[in-house]
Amino acid sequence: MATIKWAVDPMHSEVQFKVKHLMITTVTGYFQNFQVEAETSDDQFSSASKVVFTADVNSINTNNEQRDTHLKSPDFFDAEQHQQVRFVASHYDNVGQGELQADDYELHGELTIRGITKPVTLKVEFGGIVVDPYGQTKAGFTVTGKISRKEFGLTWSAVTEAGSVVVSDEIKLHAEIQLVKQG
Template sequence: MAINWNIDPAHSEIQFKVKHLMITTVTGYFKNFDLNVETENEDFSTIKKLKFTAEVDSIDTNNAQRDAHLKSADFFNAEEHSQLRFVGNKYVADGDDAKLHGELTIKGITRPVTVNVEYGGIVVDPYGQTKAGFTVSGKISRKEFGLTWNAVTEAGSVVVSDEIKIHAEVQLVKQAVIVAAA
């Protein structure tokens, strides 16, 4: 028996942060994303499958000109690479904290990535839906995924840092139980 969990997009957000001119941080979001998790039971240490996707065209940094630049060939090249994808392959829990290991694909380049996961628990909402909550955080090198555009200021500082911080608040909704054929 397996349990399928889908993301509740109204109660979830996928965020990234990057240093600009190495003095401030710019925050961006993916507005369109999907996550499906299959577990053996309600204990998430039994994750069998995990697949996350985000639509590159849904990037929002609260600045239309910057968003267009991020979607261009200088960065994500949304025209050729419309999604980024993370496929989890190992979940190691230690109490309410865990490490999620998987393969992240951005701009056609796949690399292993490990993120930190804080398990918030399971509750039944006022509508009878069983929900599970998580906070996910991690860091990646954008250059490892072919996101290499940069510029240098007159003083020699880079415009965009290599390190990207990832933060997600995720709420999953339990779906119908899947009964495996014998």
């Protein structure tokens, strides 16, 4: 059976992260430059033999240049030494029960940040496959998850005079991914 290759449609995809600031509000950031590559044996992604995501750390954007510079510094991502965030999937499981949840999956794999690799499980909602007006076959996914930033060496911390944590450990991940069938 032939391998089908899929690549991200960057015009219809986004990758964001959310973190609590002072434990009272949430700051959202984006990776503006990223890639997703997938290989399947058919149009059903349960047959995926490869799913690889990479994001350019220097493309971080939180709508605040000073904060973005700090995130790229050795205090956080250390973009000079560790230019990419990388996720390599190991398997993709359908965890939906019943007709209404048949498109719920878990994507298991290894996430690497700052040279530290840890197993991660992400929730995936498969939006379906359609052919767009230009004849391209596209697949859509909503991907969510949570990680501990400290497990990946993002350990910078500060405390306010009142004892409040400035940046939470938990990072929420959210991605809207549209893949295009290649060739």
